[in-house]
Amino acid sequence: MRHATQSPAQTLAAHPPGAHALAPATATPTARPARPAVALNQTTSVTPRPERGGYAIQHQNPDGSRMVVNQHRLAGGTTHVGGYKQVVDPRSGTTTRTYADGHRTIAGPDYRSRSIYGGPTYTTYRSGLHSAVLPGGRPLYREGYAVYRGQRVVERTVYARVAYGHPVYYAAPVVRVYNVVPLYGAPVYVYRPYVYEPVFYRIFWSPFVTPVVVTRDCYICPARVVVFASPVVSYTNSVDLLGDLQISSAFDERVAVASAAEQQADHDELAQLRQQMSGLQQQVGDTVGSNEQLKTQLAAQGTKLADIKAESDALKAQQTVSELSPVQVPEEVRQQVRQQMRLSIAQHRNGRSIAVSDIASSGYAKIYLFQAAAPINVTDKETGDECFLNSGDLIRFSSPPNGDSAVAQMAVVTSGADSCKPRQVVEVPMADLQEMLNGFNERVEGNMKRVNSCVGASAKCQNT
Amino acid sequence: MHCDQCGTVIHEGALFCKKCGARQGPMAAPSVDMSAALPVPAVSRAEAAVARAEAPRPAKSGTRPVVWAVVASVVVSLGGLAGYLGWRNKVDAEEAAQKLALFAAESGRHVAESERRAADEVTAIAGVRQAAAEASERAEIAAAKAALDKVISEEEALAKASAGAQK
Numbered sequence: 001m002r003h004a005t006q007s008p009a010q011t012l013a014a015h016p017p018g019a020h021a022l023a024p025a026t027a028t029p030t031a032r033p034a035r036p037a038v039a040l041n042q043t044t045s046v047t048p049r050p051e052r053g054g055y056a057i058q059h060q061n062p063d064g065s066r067m068v069v070n071q072h073r074l075a076g077g078t079t080h081v082g083g084y085k086q087v088v089d090p091r092s093g094t095t096t097r098t099y100a101d102g103h104r105t106i107a108g109p110d111y112r113s114r115s116i117y118g119g120p121t122y123t124t125y126r127s128g129l130h131s132a133v134l135p136g137g138r139p140l141y142r143e144g145y146a147v148y149r150g151q152r153v154v155e156r157t158v159y160a161r162v163a164y165g166h167p168v169y170y171a172a173p174v175v176r177v178y179n180v181v182p183l184y185g186a187p188v189y190v191y192r193p194y195v196y197e198p199v200f201y202r203i204f205w206s207p208f209v210t211p212v213v214v215t216r217d218c219y220i221c222p223a224r225v226v227v228f229a230s231p232v233v234s235y236t237n238s239v240d241l242l243g244d245l246q247i248s249s250a251f252d253e254r255v256a257v258a259s260a261a262e263q264q265a266d267h268d269e270l271a272q273l274r275q276q277m278s279g280l281q282q283q284v285g286d287t288v289g290s291n292e293q294l295k296t297q298l299a300a301q302g303t304k305l306a307d308i309k310a311e312s313d314a315l316k317a318q319q320t321v322s323e324l325s326p327v328q329v330p331e332e333v334r335q336q337v338r339q340q341m342r343l344s345i346a347q348h349r350n351g352r353s354i355a356v357s358d359i360a361s362s363g364y365a366k367i368y369l370f371q372a373a374a375p376i377n378v379t380d381k382e383t384g385d386e387c388f389l390n391s392g393d394l395i396r397f398s399s400p401p402n403g404d405s406a407v408a409q410m411a412v413v414t415s416g417a418d419s420c421k422p423r424q425v426v427e428v429p430m431a432d433l434q435e436m437l438n439g440f441n442e443r444v445e446g447n448m449k450r451v452n453s454c455v456g457a458s459a460k461c462q463n464t
Numbered sequence: 465m466h467c468d469q470c471g472t473v474i475h476e477g478a479l480f481c482k483k484c485g486a487r488q489g490p491m492a493a494p495s496v497d498m499s500a501a502l503p504v505p506a507v508s509r510a511e512a513a514v515a516r517a518e519a520p521r522p523a524k525s526g527t528r529p530v531v532w533a534v535v536a537s538v539v540v541s542l543g544g545l546a547g548y549l550g551w552r553n554k555v556d557a558e559e560a561a562q563k564l565a566l567f568a569a570e571s572g573r574h575v576a577e578s579e580r581r582a583a584d585e586v587t588a589i590a591g592v593r594q595a596a597a598e599a600s601e602r603a604e605i606a607a608a609k610a611a612l613d614k615v616i617s618e619e620e621a622l623a624k625a626s627a628g629a630q631k
Contacts, residue, residue, distance in 0.1 A: 198627035205624065339612055346619035349627065363611030366604055 038297045040287050044280070048298055052383060054079075055298075059280050064088070069277050070385070074421070083277050100274050101418045102266070103388050105377055114375045116390060117270065118256025118263045120162070122374040128189060128431070129154065132374070134167055135258035143189075146177075154178040154189045161446065164223055165255040176442060181355050184406050188431050190355045191438040193348045193445060203455055204238045204345045204448065211236045212455065220447075220454045222248035225255060226392075229331040238451055239345070243338035245447045246440070250371050251327055251392030254416065327416050333394060336369055344444040354441060356433045360401045360408075369394045369413060373439025378426040381409055387420035389428075395436075398425045406430050 037045040043060045054072030061067060069083035084099040093109045102117025115121035120132045120140050132140035141158040156176040160169040178189035211234040214221045221235075222228075222244040235241035256263055288294050347354060359368050372389040379386055381398075389395065389412075398411040410433075412424045420426050467474050469486035480487055 201623065201627060205620070339609075339616065343612065343616045343619060346616065346623045349623035350619060352619075362615070364608045364615065367608040367612065 038294060040284060040291075040294060044284060044287075046284060046288070046298060057083075057280055057284050061085075067277060067280060069280055071281075072385075081277075081281075085273055085276070098269070098273060099388075100270070100277055101388075102270060103375060103377070103418075114377060114388075116254060116375050116388075117266055118258035119254060119375075120257065128187060130156070130435075134160070135262045138167070140167070143178075148177060152180055153192070154180065162253045162255075162257055163249070164252060165257055167257055178438065179353050181353075183355065183357055183430055183434065184404065186406060186431070188355070188434040189438070190353045190434065191441050192353050193351060193441060195349065195351045198349075200448075200452060201345065201349050203452060204242070207237045208235065208455060212241055220245065220451050223252040224248075225251045225326055226329050227326045228329050228334055238455070239338055239341055242345070242444070242447050242451060243334065243341045245451070246341060246371075246443055247329055247334065247337055247392065247394075249443060249447060250373065250439075251416065253373075253391040254375075325417065327392065327414065329414055333369065333414050336367060337371075337394075340369060340440075341444065344441055345448065348441070348445060348448070354437055356430055356437055359437065360397070365397055365400065367396065369396050370410070370433055370436040371440050371443075373436055373443070376428070376432050378410075378420065378428050378432075380420070381425040381427055387424070387426065388418070389426070390416055390419050392416065393419045395426070395428070401430070408433060 037047040037058065039045045045058050047056045047058070049055055049072060052072035054070065056071075057067075057069040059067045059069075064087075066086045067083065068086070069081065071079060071081045074080050082100055084097045087096045087098075088094075089096070095107045097103075097105045099105075104115045104121075106113045110126045111123050113121050113123040118135060120134050122130065122132045124130055129143040129145075131142040134140055139159050140162075141156050143154050143156045146153055146155045154177070156178065158170065158174040158176060160167040162168070176194075177192045179192050180187050181190045182188075212218065212220065213234045214232060220241065226248045228244065232240070232244075235244075258266065288298060359365055362368070372391055372393040372395070375388055375390045377386055377388050393415040394413045395410040396413055398409040401408040407427045407429050410426055410428045412420045412422050412426065415422055465474060465476055465478075465488075466472065467481035467484060467486060468488055469481060470484040472481055472483040474481055474483075474488065478488055
């Protein structure tokens with residue numbers, strides 16, 4: 001995978017860490033009893049995980065990097081094989097993990113970044129500031145501190161947005177402003193909406209004069225990265241259109257935006273990684289098969305030889321996030337997003353900044369959907385396993401958040417194939433929930449502008 | 465001639481009646497007595513008395529016969545008791561085994577039945593609980609939807625009012 005020309009360290013220099021330290025970018029997993037690993041040789045060990053119908057292989061490469069292969073059975077009976085290669089650079093103090101499904105995380109002394117195959121790299125600094133760069137190194141947005149009417153705020157300068165797998169650069173960068181709000185003892189940045197003239201909102205409170213017909217060339221119609229249970233032929237009101245657009249445009253951002261050459265490089269690196277992992281599985285299977293003592297040890301802990309050997313080819317055939325089939329969106333999810341869309345439009349008009357604490361303490365917290373705006377790695381509440389939420393994935397509170405906790409337990413509602421699975425309960429930092437909320441409201445604003453610029457002048461929008 | 469007993473005509477000189485079998489003549493018994501019918505050894509009373517006098521007498525031993533009788537009776541009693549107890553024990557063990565087997569079978573049936581009932585009750589309770597949980601969940605979701613609708617209405621009313629005021 002290619003890295004941005006502006007490294008996180010450079011961006012960090014431009015935005016030095018402030019006094020406000022946010023919660024860690026990933027949730028700290030709850031302590032769980034560890035099963036003893038069975039050493040196969042000096043460099044490889046296997047940790048049985050019979051409760052999940054699987055195991056984990058740890059392997060130390062000669063170059064000092066480490067490889068981990070996880071295999072477990074999913075609820076439907078299928079086997080999931082995943083893993084990563086971890087490289088620690090003591091000079092820069094960074095730990096880089098490249099996952100077999102195309103994700104990559106970098107944990108540095110003052111920042112954490114996450115990216116997906118062929119997509120932008122999103123970085124969160126210890127100060128709480130963010131930046132995003134495209135695969136070629138061009139910035140998508142970056143943040144810095146500013147003073148607005150005597151109040152310290154965060155400004156995000158946005159250079160482009162991602163649509164239909166391509167970056168679309170603005171004629172002039174868009175500046176977004178965030179209020180610094182304390183949340184559970186740590187500051188979070190809450191989006192402050194840009195309030196337009198009253199006429200801007202008029203079309204969102206009345207039916208379209210002319211229905212928007214869904215065609216392949218429709219500029220404001222939902223992208224085909226999602227499939228709705230009941231597809232529409234035409235939209236007669238803006239809330240329905242904006243709701244569907246809200247869902248699809250977020251999933252659309254996970255589509256690779258890298259150039260063909262950059263994607264090829266990433267593809268080759270990933271293919272090599274999967275080959276190594278698959279070979280490691282095969283090697284472990286052969287070693288265990290010829291060593292009765294190891295076989296007995298593993299069997300005593302609930303791991304069968306067949307379990308190890310059966311899925312060694314699964315990694316080779318694994319798809320990356322950006323290669324996956326369209327996401328199925330249930331109708332109830334669609335209707336809930338439409339309701340939230342109505343709320344967001346009205347709140348936008350009223351100039352309200354919405355903090356995650358407002359949602360958590362509201363009477364509708366139980367049904368409110370949070371939509372991931374960038375890839376984040378989270379931990380499964382039950383198993384402690386790591387999984388990713390990618391742009392577009394929808395989650396809701398699994399249980400009311402604890403007032404003292406910086407982490408919320410969230411249930412996955414709708415997600416792409418290589419994200420955390422639906423109904424999985426994951427631990428998500430409140431700061432990341434605020435980022436999702438900001439992303440949702442910013443997306444509402446952007447989509448309102450798109451729809452507003454097209455409705456009434458549909459000839460301009462078609463074939464764009 | 466006739467029978468002395470029943471009067472049936474019998475042959476002259478016959479020893480017994482051909483009908484009732486009674487002995488005829490001067491030694492005929494008035495009733496049917498087989499012992500009387502058998503020949504009796506010809507031993508006189510005098511000869512019997514002489515024989516008793518010449519027979520060897522047992523030696524006298526004071527209280528010994530009594531002791532031996534007591535010992536014998538105790539031994540016999542103990543033996544009987546032991547036998548009885550042995551027999552009784554054997555009978556008890558067999559009965560106990562049979563009863564235990566019956567009890568075990570009955571208990572098994574009861575346990576199985578209890579387990580089945582308990583499982584049914586647990587299932588019923590779980591079902592009730594699940595139904596209650598689902599009902600509670602539905603109620604919570606309905607309440608949350610109502611709360612969201614209320615907030616949307618308030619925000620939209622405020623937005624439209626401010627939009628109208630700015631016209």
